[in-house]
Amino acid sequence: MSASPPPGTAPSLGEGVEPYLSVVLPVYDEGQVLERNLGRLVAFLDEQGFGGAGPKERSGGGTGFEIVAVDDGSRDDSRAILDAFAAADPRLVVLGFEQNRGKGAAVREGMLATRGHLAVFMDADLSTPLEEFGPLVAALESGHDAVLGNRRSPGSRIERHQPWLRETLGKGFTLLTxxxxxxxxxxxxxxxxxxxxxxxxxxxxxxxxxxxxxxxxLVVIISEQGLRLAQVPVRWKHEDDTKVRVVSAATRALFDLLRVRVRRMRGLYR
Structure with missing residues (x-):
């Protein structure tokens, strides 16, 4: 499968030019939707004025955007799609692991590689619609250091719920955290x-x-660093995902929460 960027010649940022916005996409076996969604993302960012100089440059430094995609050891054709798209559009930067390490590792790898004044990470399946970029970016531009998409606040809307078990475990995880x-x-x-x-x-x-x-x-570190945090309501819809074994993932998450609590007590997030 070959990638098909939007028509036209994609502008290169040029050597040494920092983008205004970086978007990080963790990717794991997303071949069925990746090509379409990359095209949609690039077209959207261009339409919203992130594609070049203008108001976005004046409001904080940098110009244009970059997309940093991190292939988390995909077993399908995701990496080939990313590489083909990057060859056609230099604003896509492709990183990756030989073996699957987990979404957290992929997001961390991508976020530490970003060059933008602002950096956003989102799912490659676009479960949060692209239109939700506006309020999140606006909250960052207003002075907040970190902004969380929130599916449970007034003004949010879940258009398609997760399966009952996964949603219940997610709510329990939130309460425990x-x-x-x-x-x-x-x-x-x-x-x-x-x-x-x-x-x-x-x-x-x-x-x-x-x-x-x-x-x-991440939220614990934000708190320990004393950063200004905002939560913005978002629209969201569940996309079918057979890659996560929910019960084993939830069990591991409980142990990880205890690890975070210990690390916090030891002052390792300050």
Whole structure:
């Protein structure tokens, strides 16, 4: 399968030019949707004015955007699709692991490689619609250091729910994380989060978890670093995913939460 970027010649940022916005995509066996969604993402960012100089440049430094895709040891044709797309559009940067390490590892690898004034990570299946970029970016531009997409706050809307077991375990994980670690955060695991550059460096250079609980660790680090945090309501829809074994992932997440609590007590996130 070959990649098909939007028509036209994609502008190169040029050597030494920093983008205004970086978008990180963790990718694991997304071949069925990846080509279509990459095209949609690039077209959307161009339409929203991130594709070149203008207001976005004046508001914080940098110009244009980059997409940093991290292939997490995919077994399908995801890496071939990414490489073909990157050959046609230099704004796509492709990183990857030989073996699957987990979403947390892929997000961390991508976020630490970003060059943008703002950096956002999101799921390659676009379970959070692209239209939700606006409020998240606006919250970062208004001065918040980190912004979390929130599926459980007033104004949010879940258009398609997860299977009952997965949603129930997710709610239990959120409640336990609130009790053990960070009260006041209503949605830890939404895969749509944004950071200002310095905040991204501070948070992801301290993160350690590679699997399901990595989001909770990020929020703990944000808190320990004293960063300005916002939560924005988002629309979201569940996309079928057979790659996660929910019960074993949830069990591992409980142990990871205890690890985070111990690391926090030892001051390792400061």
């Amino acid at each position: 609130q009790l053990l670690l960070v009260p006041g955060v209503h949605d830890f695991t939404c895969g749509f989060k944004g950071f200002r550059r310095d905040a991204a460096r501070a948070v992801f250079s301290r993160s350690t978890l590679d699997r399901w609980a990595f989001d909770a660790e």
